[in-house]
Amino acid sequence: MIERAPAQSPRADMVRNRQLLLTAATEAFAEGGVDVSMGEIAQRAGVAKGTVFRHFPSKDDLLAAITLRLLDGLVGTAERLLKADDAGAALREFMTAGVETLTADRAFCEVIGRPSLQHAEVRAEIARLCDTVEALTARAREQGAVRGDITGTDVVLLLGGIHQTAAPVLDQQPQAWRRYLELAFAGLFATGARALPHHPPAGLHLTDPRQSARPAGGSPPSPARRRQEVTTTKGHTD
Amino acid sequence: MIERAPAQSPRADMVRNRQLLLTAATEAFAEGGVDVSMGEIAQRAGVAKGTVFRHFPSKDDLLAAITLRLLDGLVGTAERLLKADDAGAALREFMTAGVETLTADRAFCEVIGRPSLQHAEVRAEIARLCDTVEALTARAREQGAVRGDITGTDVVLLLGGIHQTAAPVLDQQPQAWRRYLELAFAGLFATGARALPHHPPAGLHLTDPRQSARPAGGSPPSPARRRQEVTTTKGHTD
Amino acid sequence: MIERAPAQSPRADMVRNRQLLLTAATEAFAEGGVDVSMGEIAQRAGVAKGTVFRHFPSKDDLLAAITLRLLDGLVGTAERLLKADDAGAALREFMTAGVETLTADRAFCEVIGRPSLQHAEVRAEIARLCDTVEALTARAREQGAVRGDITGTDVVLLLGGIHQTAAPVLDQQPQAWRRYLELAFAGLFATGARALPHHPPAGLHLTDPRQSARPAGGSPPSPARRRQEVTTTKGHTD
Amino acid sequence: MIERAPAQSPRADMVRNRQLLLTAATEAFAEGGVDVSMGEIAQRAGVAKGTVFRHFPSKDDLLAAITLRLLDGLVGTAERLLKADDAGAALREFMTAGVETLTADRAFCEVIGRPSLQHAEVRAEIARLCDTVEALTARAREQGAVRGDITGTDVVLLLGGIHQTAAPVLDQQPQAWRRYLELAFAGLFATGARALPHHPPAGLHLTDPRQSARPAGGSPPSPARRRQEVTTTKGHTD
DNA sequence: TATGAATGAGTATTCATTCAT
DNA sequence: GATGAATGAATACTCATTCAT
Structure with missing residues (x-):
């Protein structure tokens, strides 16, 4: 019209x-x-x-598209930084960019944070991100800039964690994440610290959420659930 | 039935x-x-x-009740640990308990993480938690067990951050949080590290959400929105 | 379908x-x-x-739309009759039309009757109706067709009253309102009767219901009441 | 306890x-x-x-009990006034008392006004009221104090009508009903006025609402309706 | 292809009424 | 008999999604 x-x-x-x-x-x-x-x-x-x-x-597809754009951006940054000389500084820079990205986007966190919210494509891109970041991290490890037991997946996961640390005060102190990023660096670069327990996550190669049904006690998946498989985690029953 | x-x-x-x-x-x-x-x-x-x-x-009241239970538990733990001799170990123990608690409850994180989800009572209890943890942290600082620029609020915030770090792999590796907790300890106890930037958050003394309206660019607050002031953030349009 | x-x-x-x-x-x-x-x-x-x-x-909007249609019709009728020569007959005709309209619509009465049920727009239209009818009445007064102490607001109010008089027998005798309308005319046109006590209502320029809270003795306004400010007057307790 | x-x-x-x-x-x-x-x-x-x-x-029974009390009061007043010498003044007094009663009780009007809200007992008492008031009116008619074509049922119905006339301004002008009562008197006592059209209602001998089902176009009476037969007129659907 | 009206399942919440204590 | 907890039908309103134009 x-x-x-x-x-x-x-x-x-x-x-x-x-x-x-x-x-x-x-x-x-x-x-x-x-x-x-x-x-x-x-x-x-x-x-x-x-x-x-x-x-x-569907709404999920839109969410996926957006998330992919962000992930692509991070992958691009990581790839670019792969060429830097100082691998430690590169890792620092990547993480700074990563947390900043997250901080600007609430939905991104929600999507990344919940396996049940994820599209196959998003999962694939996350895997790619982990791989690229693993390369970045490996170089830093080799240069002795990071402790030896840190993996790329650790780094990717930390992005969300650091962001979350500052999230509750985001409104009042929008830059607080920088504080916790630095604190994370202190841990990451603390080459002399005691070894990390628990083996590193194998990556974020998340399984299809449709296969990991309700762990326990739930009711059978109601037919009305069919729509919205991905977006909603609303259990429900009635 | x-x-x-x-x-x-x-x-x-x-x-x-x-x-x-x-x-x-x-x-x-x-x-x-x-x-x-x-x-x-x-x-x-x-x-x-x-x-x-x-x-x-109301749903908010239920959410608040649950959250309060968890917060009370944490406050109790913190208070008990206040009496321990080794303040550093006490802090370690508190954080371990804290992250474990969070890991068991997603809603808790959402409620804590979003100022807009909070009941007055919950906010009060969070403040109490911060105070108690501040005492715990102060002792650790005095004993030289933690770096000097860490506050109780930092510690409380870190609980959520550490949990979030491991959250994406929670299904596959339910204990992964221990790894990131240790990494956080490495940062926290890295007394020689470079100073943290950005002053520490003043506490989680969150403001009443009703005063901090939609920041920008949003649609006009539909009158029907009035209900559910607290629980939902669902925008809508049509 | x-x-x-x-x-x-x-x-x-x-x-x-x-x-x-x-x-x-x-x-x-x-x-x-x-x-x-x-x-x-x-x-x-x-x-x-x-x-x-x-x-x-919202339901209120629907109610308002319906009520406005009826009010508009009445205003239109009144405006048209303003041009008639015989002001007394014109007033008769207006009132007949008015009561007939009301008789066809119970909700109209409920909405008009309760200040708390009213939309701003409805209130405005009621004011307009009163003004137009006042003009109609003034002419009748000047022509000596009605007693001198009758105002337009009186006439508008009488519409509802006459309707209500016949309402209990509406099912059995749908035309009974004509009887009471005529009776009202007898009062209205009784130019020699004793003066009416109590000054005439200033108009239906009703105040915003949100400012006139429960007069007395009630229970505290439950927060859940906030919704539905206009439609419902349902108290509740438990 | x-x-x-x-x-x-x-x-x-x-x-x-x-x-x-x-x-x-x-x-x-x-x-x-x-x-x-x-x-x-x-x-x-x-x-x-x-x-x-x-x-x-049930709620209906409570409503009926209350309504009966009020009706009883009115019947009592009417009976007492039957003994007065001046039948015209007695009628005046009865109507004043009646409107005043109504004005003090919103629910009473709602119950009286809607056949569907009525208990058998209430209907019987209304009939009794009509009869008593008919006697009162007959005396006034005989004494030439009221126009000849007014019946007791007219008088009872007028109570509600007069109240309703003033109802919209009840909050602002709690005494306005006196004005409209006087206006009604002017009509009632206007012995020379033109004859009332439409034969007088046969009384308020209302039929059982359960027999006069939805006149047209409605949905079939849902089974859930069974409860609440009397109180609610809430249709519903879904 | 874009539009936006229609759909209908879903949500929180209320309230008359029942029933175990 | 009194209590008040439990019940469950009902209600207004939302929103992802479909579909006729």
């Missing part, structure tokens, strides 16, 4: 809308977490609700 | 139900986060929905 | 649905009073519950 | 409670209308909810 400039290709508009949506959704989720409604995102992007669903068949 | 012990007084059943509810709710929230419905909790506890509301007039 | 005329634009259906809803709601409220549920209205209109809320974001 | 003074007879307490309840309920309903909850009434009376139900098996 609103005219659009006749763009170069018929697809130009679609591409534009996709960008608009990703931007709006990133912002919206960042501010409000995964519970922000599709309607609000549509509105922020200035498109109709139907358009959101044309581009992303 | 559930057998009942032939209790002596009508209160006996009520007490039992309250316990049943707290247990069921703790479990349910731990598994599914704060979005688990009251209906599911009722069912898990084997009572009718109305019974949940008789015991906890 | 219901046949639809093959309309030209998507709006056609929407308009139709809006009409369907207003009609169904008017009927439903007329029969059952304001306590009829939104679900029943949806069903009567042959639409889903969500559709009702798309058109009228 | 609370000791009570060992009253004369074992029933003394019951009688007391019944009074307490009737008083509390009258007040509560007067203030809040029929939607006040049984819980609130119990609380106001200082008894437990169960006690309310022991005395009045």
Whole structure:
């Protein structure tokens, strides 16, 4: 109902809308977490609700797309830093970038933090991130810049942990994460410290959540659950 | 639907139900986060929905009750450890207990992590926890067991951070948090490390969420939002 | 579930649905009073519950829309009659139309009758009605057709009163209101009668109900009451 | 659980409670209308909810009991006035008392106004009231104090109408009903006025609402409706 | 392709009523 | 008889998703 400039290709508009949506959704989720409604995102992007669903068949797909963009960014950063001379400094820089990213995006944390929220693609990208960061970490280990028992997966996991440490005071002290990042560095670079217990996680090669059903005591998965398999963890029963 | 012990007084059943509810709710929230419905909790506890509301007039009250139990436990632990000789070991023990507690309860983290989810009582108890832990930390500092720039609030915040670090692999490796706890200790006890940047948070003396409205760019607060001021952050639109 | 005329634009259906809803709601409220549920209205209109809320974001809005339609009709009638030569006859005609309207709609009375049920818009329209009717009445007074101490607000109030007089026998004698209307005329046009006591109401310029809390003796306003500020007056306890 | 003074007879307490309840309920309903909850009434009376139900098996029964008391009062007043010399003045006095009673009790109006809210006993008492008032009116007619075409049922109905006229301004002008009562007198006593149209209602000998089902278009009476047959008119659907 | 109206399952919460103590 | 805990149907309202235009 609103005219659009006749763009170069018929697809130009679609591409534009996709960008608009990703931007709006990133912002919206960042501010409000995964519970922000599709309607609000549509509105922020200035498109109709139907358009959101044309581009992303479900809310989960949209969440996945956004998360992937962020993960890609981190992977890119890690890859770039792989070329730096000082591997310790590179690791520092990567982690700083990583925590900053998380701090800006609440939804990202929620998605990353809950296995049940994850798309296959996201899981794959997480694996890629872990691999790249493992390379980064390996170099730092070899250069003696980090303690020897630290893995790439540790580093990736720490990103979320450091962010979470500062999260409760985020409103009052938006930079507090820097404090806890430094504290983590102190641990990470404490080459003389006592060895870490418990073997390092094998990576975040998370299993498909659909296979790890309710551990115990739950009711059978109601049919109404079918929709929303991924987004919601709302158990329910009735 | 559930057998009942032939209790002596009508209160006996009520007490039992309250316990049943707290247990069921703790479990349910731990598994599914704060979005688990009251209906599911009722069912898990084997009572009718109305019974949940008789015991906890609103979902927030239930959440608060659960959270308070956990916080009380932590405060108790901290108080007990205040009497230990070795303040460093005491701090270690407190943090171990703390992270373990968190690991058992996802909702706890969500409630603690989001100022907007908090009851006045919960905020008060958090303050109390911070104070007690500050005392614990002060002793450790004085004994030279921890670096000098660590506060009690730092310690409390770290509990959530350490837990979060391991959370993504919780299903596969339920003990992974021990690894990151030790790593945190390495940072905390690294007395020679470089000073932490950014002054320590003043405590978790969180402000009343009703005063810190949506920061920016949001949609106008729909009137229907009025309900549920505390629990939900769900935006919506259409 | 219901046949639809093959309309030209998507709006056609929407308009139709809006009409369907207003009609169904008017009927439903007329029969059952304001306590009829939104679900029943949806069903009567042959639409889903969500559709009702798309058109009228809350029950109050629906009630207000219906009431406004009726008020508008009355204002229109009054304005038209302002041009008549015989002001007394015009007033008679207006009142006849008014009572007839009310008789067709119970909810209208409940909404008009209770200050606490009112939308700002409804209050404004009531004020407009009073003003127009005051003009009508003033002319009748000047022409000596009505007693001198009758105001427009009196006339508007009488509409509800006359309707109410006949309401208990509405089912058995749907035209009984004509009898009481005539009786009211006899009072109104009784120019020689003794003066009315108590000064006339200043108009129905009702105050915002949120400022006039429970007068006395009540229970403390439960927080859960916040929702539904307008529609319900349901106290509760337990 | 609370000791009570060992009253004369074992029933003394019951009688007391019944009074307490009737008083509390009258007040509560007067203030809040029929939607006040049984819980609130119990609380106001200082008894437990169960006690309310022991005395009045359902909310309708309680409502009926209260309404009967008021009706009884009116019948008593009418009977007393039957002995007065000046029948016109007696009628005036009766109506004044009647409207005043109504004005003090919102629930009474709701119950009287809606056939569907009525108990058989209430209907019988209304009939008795009509009869008594008919006698009162007949005397006034015979004395030429009222116009000849006015019946006792007219008078009873007018009570509600006059009250309703002033109801919308009740908060601001609690005495406004006197104005409309006088206006009604002017009509009633206007012996020279034109004859009233439409034959007078045969009385309020209302039919059992259960026999006059939904007139048209409604949904089938849901089984869940069975309870609450009288009180609620809440249709519902889903 | 974009739109936005319609859908309908889901949520928290209320309240009359029942029943064990 | 009194108590108050438990019940469960009902209600207003939300939101992901579908589908006609």
